[in-house]
Amino acid sequence: MINKQISVLVNDIDQEKPNALANLHGYIQKTIAKSFCTNCNKITDPKTYKNQIDADEYYISGLCDECQVIFFKEDE
Numbered sequence: 606m607i608n609k610q611i612s613v614l615v616n617d618i619d620q621e622k623p624n625a626l627a628n629l630h631g632y633i634q635k636t637i638a639k640s641f642c643t644n645c646n647k648i649t650d651p652k653t654y655k656n657q658i659d660a661d662e663y664y665i666s667g668l669c670d671e672c673q674v675i676f677f678k679e680d681e
């Protein structure tokens with residue numbers, strides 16, 4: 606399941622609303638700074654991830670390793 610706030614922000618980008626991309630990036634940066642997951646809002650520590658790729662992805666999308674699986678599955 607995708608977090609409502611993210612779907613709103615992503616939807617704004619799809620609709621090319623002004624500052625939509627900056628809003629999403631700002632939201633992600635805030636959650637990363639607090640070590641939260643942008644999707645499930647759980648505290649997460651990229652240092653504990655099995656794959657370095659997943660840890661790198663956290664700093665891009667703010668998704669924890671569990672949510673990355675969900676998101677990238679829904680992408681297909």
Ligand SMILES: [Zn+2]
Nearest residue numbers: 642645669672
């Ligand atoms: Zn998560």
